[in-house]
Amino acid sequence: MSDETPNLDELLPVDPEDPGCQATLDVFDLYVETDLSGIDPATRFPGAAAHLRSCPACRLDYDGLRAAVNAFPSNGTG
Numbered sequence: 001m002s003d004e005t006p007n008l009d010e011l012l013p014v015d016p017e018d019p020g021c022q023a024t025l026d027v028f029d030l031y032v033e034t035d036l037s038g039i040d041p042a043t044r045f046p047g048a049a050a051h052l053r054s055c056p057a058c059r060l061d062y063d064g065l066r067a068a069v070n071a072f073p074s075n076g077t078g
């Protein structure tokens, strides 16, 4: 009776808006910049926002990157 392979779809309910880790990482920089500029990044990157709500690992990376950008602001060439 060791035939009960867990169904990943049941263990990890997927938000239809959630594009996954890689797609979120692709816009990470822009997402953080948007957030730090006072704009709600969820309006520009709803997929990444949905992913960050459901992925603790990316959420942790995001918090870290956000803190790093805050600590070392760019020289304002833009």
Ligand SMILES: [Zn+2]
Residues within 6 Å of the ligand: 020, 021, 024, 051, 055, 057, 058, 059
């Ligand atoms: Zn993720």
